Amino acid sequence: ILLDPSLLAGLVESRRWRRIGRVRSRRFRPGPGWWALLQADVRRLRRHPSAVLIWAALIGVQYAAALALPGLAGAAQVVFAYLAANRLTGGLRSVSRSPGLRRALGGSDNLLRGIHVVVPAVGAGVWWLLTVPTVDPGPAWLAPTLALGVVAAAFRAGTRPPIDYGGATVNTPFGMIPVDLMRQGSRGPALLAVLVLVQLFLG
Incomplete structure (x- = not known):
């Protein structure tokens, strides 16, 4: 679960939608x-208000972090922005991890992912x-670049294919390390670390 939290996240999301049950359909x-x-x-999103609440709560967390650790406020902004954007990628994850859903919706995979990255x-x-x-404030180009990078990191994480557990492992003095599993899980967070x-260094 630590290397692939999507297992737990998928279970929680499935149970949440079951609790919602039926909703009134509108045109x-x-x-x-x-x-x-x-x-x-x-x-x-309207049917998943907790995602919006967490998105809003992270704004307060950022202000608190800026007061407590002003020297790391910029780095905290990047991390919390990624977490906030990631809370809104439910639709993107659904279409990316379900070939059957993409076939049912029609259109190319890139088109469907492009539509679902808007939110x-x-x-x-x-x-x-x-x-x-x-x-x-840093260089004029830095903030827009970081913001776009955050969106790209959230997009990479949201479009990650299902984890393949049959990948390579490396035997180390500390035990077997599933390097391929770690590589797959780092899709998105690796770009976040670069940002x-x-x-x-530049902020």
Whole structure:
């Protein structure tokens, strides 16, 4: 579970949707297919208010971190922005990890993923703007680059394929290390680590 938290996350999400049960269906606003899918992703958030609450709570956490550790406020902003965006990638994860769902929805895989990255991208952008006062201004290009990098990291994590547990392992004095499992699990967090280093050295 430590190396693949998606196992636990998938179970929790499945139970949450079962608790919701039936909901009242409403028509989407007229428009092309991509517009209907985007509305469905937004409506998904309305039925999952805890994701929005965590997104908002992380704003307060960032302000608290800036007061407690002002020297690390920039790095904290990058990490918390990623966590906030990641809370909004439920639709992206669903379409990325279910070939059957993608076939049912129609369209190319890139189109479906592009539609479902809109909500986390907008959420990350708004979150970033709301926390700008907590960090010292650096080079003009740095903040937009980091914000786009956060969206890219959340996208990589959200589009990660199901974990393959049959990958290579390395025998070390500390035991067997599942290097391939660690490589798969680092999709997204690895880019986040690079962004944190960039912020620490250039911010």
